[in-house]
Amino acid sequence: MDDELLAVRVAELYYDENKTQDEIGGLLGISRWKAGRLLAQAREHGIVRIEIVHPRARRLATERALRERLGLADAVVVPTPENEIGVQGRVAQAAADFLAGFRPVPRVLGVSWGRTLTDVAERMPDGWATGVTVVQINGGVSLNRRPGTAATLASTIAQRGRGHAVLLPSPAILERLSTKKAIESDRTVAAVLERAEEANAYLYSAGVVDENSAHVESGYLRADDVEELARRGAIGDIVGRYIDANGNIVDPALDERTLGVSLETLRAAATAILVIAGAAKHDIARAVVTSGLCTVLITDEATARALLEDS
Amino acid sequence: MDDELLAVRVAELYYDENKTQDEIGGLLGISRWKAGRLLAQAREHGIVRIEIVHPRARRLATERALRERLGLADAVVVPTPENEIGVQGRVAQAAADFLAGFRPVPRVLGVSWGRTLTDVAERMPDGWATGVTVVQINGGVSLNRRPGTAATLASTIAQRGRGHAVLLPSPAILERLSTKKAIESDRTVAAVLERAEEANAYLYSAGVVDENSAHVESGYLRADDVEELARRGAIGDIVGRYIDANGNIVDPALDERTLGVSLETLRAAATAILVIAGAAKHDIARAVVTSGLCTVLITDEATARALLEDS
């Protein structure tokens, strides 16, 4: 019996049968030290495969790589399920867990909106904070017919944190720059934007450039506007603003008409948490992370690997 | 963070990050004993899944169940691969390993023939014994056109064991009883059968009742003979003899014309090793094992589970 086969036997006796290395030595006619060494070999050669099977499992090694190689303050990575079934939920759960455990507990939290953030809000544990102010950081989905809009999302997070939400009563993108300036200078809106600027942490996701974008669905943009953006290099949007692979604004004129915190605010933030999942969003995730728009990344392993590959 | 989630974190830090329970306690703000207890819980609840990934892995727990619940002297169970791809090979390898490690090394080994045993023979390690006599225990496949017949199989096992093969120069089933008696009383044949009776161990497999059986292929039986056997309750054959679910001979007249060791010889043997794999053979495996025709079973996990289910 060669050493590899012996290692398999040792591993079986140790892990399946809960024998001590000493007993194993006795059974297989080898010394207990040899048993220990074979066991180490078995682990090294991948004969022993240890997996943490749980919807809330994480990938600490990948998280560390992200922190070290991309200079992130923190990262949370969950395994990507087969065919991405349920990644959104898993990543949202991880984001909720992260936020709930984040210290110091933010007194003012800036949030954007979207499908992903709605998922996060739903998963925030009740009582995750004691008196948090949740500020909406970009113009909202009031036009959207679906429930679960920016307003309910922010309110949910706030209520569960025993606090209140400060909503931004404005469209995401205005048709004319003058309208945008007018709204912005409205006292209530200005007050909201001011609070948004002083948030202790920002929580946002990102969208990809395609005709199903929430901006199109809500009527802020037309399908051909999006096409044009894509043609000009846009790969996605964060807080309503379309950026290219370098994290730069694609269409400054459009951006001027977009209401909410600026990319500069995010870049300067002490804590900016990007929550993003799925293969479709690898490119936009890369753009956001490499251009320093976030300090914390919460994502699935496939996305994380995509980011790490080219660095 | 509830205990289950905490257990997941502990498991990750322990198994993925190789931290000590003490370090984990420090990281998660719990005592090292709590970390240890959570780890135990995680293992118990199946959050930690440890697998031995190797072509020669075994299922010791199932083996133990077979020994204890079916009264076998020994059992070897290998995992059934997805869609049974390669089970035959895996089980054959396990049989070869078992035989090579069997103590005391048999001086005389009785073998039957067939696809499975050919696979076993090919996998016997060179020098597995020092001077073994391998006796063919049932009539052979001289008519068979394919290579790898009873003769080469027995010779291979013998050569690798630094010994020689004693072949049974006879068809498996004779057309007429008188012919069988005549052959049986031939001095050389009688001598072989005598050696077969005194084997220290028998190694054989089993076939299922269908028109592709080696007996039909070799011309010993016609397709409609097999159909008739099935109609009368036959579920398969071992050492050329067709048995029903209770391990009894189905057609005594046919059996009389079948040349080789009897079922009684197998039942009385100190060591009779059945090598069998695949879902198609679950029934015949059950018949052989429950009727005491073997003392050692070498099989795949699915087959083993099928046997254990109804006991």
Added chain:
DNA sequence: GACGGCCCTGCTCATATGAGCAGATGGATA
């Protein structure tokens, strides 16, 4: 509000394990 039982916690102590070391083994080379 007092009591009793249950579970959980943090401990002690025996055991299991891994790191590191010195001698043994074996194969290649001069």
Added chain:
DNA sequence: TATCCATCTGCTCATATGAGCAGGGCCGTC
């Protein structure tokens, strides 16, 4: 054949771990 080098082996010792136990808090019950 003698010698060297590399690997392997069995050891000592420090550390990590698990079993079992006593005390404390929490719950329900009276």
